[in-house]
Amino acid sequence: MLKQRVITALVLLAILLPALFHANTVPFTIVLLVLVAAGAWEWGRLNGLGGTGAVATGAVCLAMCGASWQFGWIQAPLASLWTLAGACWVLGGAFLLRGGVAGWPKIARSVRLVGGVLALWVTWLAVVQARQVGVNYLLSILALVWAADIFAYFAGRAFGLKFTRNKLAPAISPGKSWEGVWGGMAGVAVLAIVWVALDASSQATVASFYSRLAAKGYWLLLLGVVFMAAMSVVGDLVESLVKRSAGMKDSSNLLPGHGGVLDRIDALLPTLPLAMMLTHFAAA
Numbered sequence: 448m449l450k451q452r453v454i455t456a457l458v459l460l461a462i463l464l465p466a467l468f469h470a471n472t473v474p475f476t477i478v479l480l481v482l483v484a485a486g487a488w489e490w491g492r493l494n495g496l497g498g499t500g501a502v503a504t505g506a507v508c509l510a511m512c513g514a515s516w517q518f519g520w521i522q523a524p525l526a527s528l529w530t531l532a533g534a535c536w537v538l539g540g541a542f543l544l545r546g547g548v549a550g551w552p553k554i555a556r557s558v559r560l561v562g563g564v565l566a567l568w569v570t571w572l573a574v575v576q577a578r579q580v581g582v583n584y585l586l587s588i589l590a591l592v593w594a595a596d597i598f599a600y601f602a603g604r605a606f607g608l609k610f611t612r613n614k615l616a617p618a619i620s621p622g623k624s625w626e627g628v629w630g631g632m633a634g635v636a637v638l639a640i641v642w643v644a645l646d647a648s649s650q651a652t653v654a655s656f657y658s659r660l661a662a663k664g665y666w667l668l669l670l671g672v673v674f675m676a677a678m679s680v681v682g683d684l685v686e687s688l689v690k691r692s693a694g695m696k697d698s699s700n701l702l703p704g705h706g707g708v709l710d711r712i713d714a715l716l717p718t719l720p721l722a723m724m725l726t727h728f729a730a731a
Contacts (some may be wrong), residue, residue: 452704528726581653602630679714686713
């Protein structure tokens with residue numbers, strides 16, 4: 448299993464890194480198109496569609512992203528869209544987690560399918576626009592999610608249930624603890640402050656997400672990154688909820704040793720649009 452995970456990770460890096468750092472953003476945009484279409488295909492399967500239906504779901508998402516590209520939306524200011532997407536994730540995430548695994552099948556499948564495809568489409572728009580802003584900006588957002596996950600894991604292992612009696616969401620993801628969440632939040636706060644300092648010392652030509660928030664005050668920076676860390680947990684839990692409802696351990700086997708595309712990007716689905724929203728607010 449470890450060998451399989453390492454090989455898959457190396458192959459992904461060999462594809463993603465050259466596309467990410469290429470002077471032209473088109474290769475990265477195309478790679479993301481493929482990944483998002485694959486995620487939509489997985490979403491169809493998780494919601495009970497057969498082979499043809501799942502492929503059609505992926506094709507619809509691909510067409511939406513392609514049309515947005517054609518119409519120039521990847522360069523357009525979309526502050527209203529980011530705000531709407533952020534509100535939907537905050538309110539919708541709370542609603543879904545409150546309903547739990549049992550509540551998911553009670554939502555009409557058409558609503559579930561449309562909601563998932565829209566979430567993937569908005570995320571694609573957000574990550575493509577973030578790359579157009581600059582690599583430092585995009586990486587700072589991605590690093591926030593990765594750091595939140597890593598710090599949460601180690602804090603959960605070290606302090607899980609030592610300060611609270613109940614786990615975070617035992618019916619959805621039994622391994623997660625409140626201590627892990629707090630550790631993730633503390634970790635991203637440290638990461639953000641260090642990144643801002645590095646931006647300043649290196650005189651970065653493209654400001655990171657953190658530096659853009661810090662320009663309005665460190666209070667906004669800390670609130671923003673803690674909020675983003677919390678929403679990354681929401682994205683993770685929502686996908687776990689859907690998988691449990693579907694009786695599936697992974698969203699697919701597209702990435703041997705890692706599961707599916709949705710398993711890798713679940714925490715990014717809420718955080719990328721929210722990062723774009725917060726950036727627009729900070730620039731106002």
